[in-house]
Amino acid sequence: MPPTRRKITKKKNVTIDNMSISAIKKKIHDTERSLRRENLTAKVQVDSERKLKAYKLILIDKKIVSEEKKMSTKYRKVKYFDRVKTDRAIRKAEKQLLEVKDQQEKDDTLKKLFDLQVDQNYILHFPKGRKYLALYPTSNGDDSDMIAKRNEIKDLIKKAMKKNDFDSLNRQSREEIRAKVLRKMEKDKKKKKSIVRKNESSQADRTNKIITDDGFFGTDNVNDCK
Structure with a gap:
């Protein structure tokens, strides 16, 4: 073999x-x-x-x-459900746009379609360093603070769509993460220094205790040396 x-x-x-x-x-x-x-x-x-x-x-x-x-x-699963619902709504609006004849209804459908496209880009370009805010939340859907935060991000999305510039939005998102990382690193650095100082202080206290201990130099009294 x-x-x-x-x-x-x-x-x-x-x-x-x-x-x-x-x-x-x-x-x-x-x-x-x-x-x-x-x-x-x-x-x-x-x-x-x-x-x-x-x-x-x-x-x-x-x-x-x-x-x-x-x-x-x-937030992958939450974004997936948002994307499925938004894509379905977009297809429905596009189909409706082909069928409507009244101008006012057509304008309303176009506005609805634009809002859905904003939602679509909201999902795709949501700031990566932030907690994702669902478009179709299962709870706290009427929370005014959440609604305000969602609208704030949607305004950023609309501006990016108008300029056709999502790169600057992504760079801004990355800068937010950078600032978050730097804050955490600085916090960890201070925590590490605090632990080192605490350990050094404890070591110094132990050393002083040993030195000042009555039995460190022996138990003989001064009178015993006479």
Whole structure:
């Protein structure tokens, strides 16, 4: 029986762009630690600071993509039901437009059709970093706050439709996510510093307790030394 050849699989070329968020965080941690070393040459320090800045920018971009995916997955089913109902209503309005003869009824149908097209774009271009507000909610449908927020986004959609420019709307949405990510990163940074300070304080208290403990230097009294 001829010997079987072992299949050689090529290792995937890992670059900073296809690294996971946790891997990039480790890179940032390692780089920050290396910058705290003493006697760093000017060249090494500049290179390390440049790398650190690049790592942080890539981390932010990856967190933005991750947040978009999370929100997209979370509201996928709600958007699906909205899209089905809206598409059905559009087909019905288009059919009705072909059948109406009265001008006033035709104008009303055209307005209804435009509103439905706004709803269609609302579903497609809803800001990815925000909680999706259903067009056909099963509860709290009459909530004035929800209605106001929906109308606010619909106004943005109408402006984008008028200019035929959804790219700027998507960029604005991404900037909202970026600001959200940066706020969370800053919050996590402050929390981490607080934990470090708390641990250092606890360690100092334990050390002081050991030093001031009566039995630390022995139990002999001064009189015993006479």
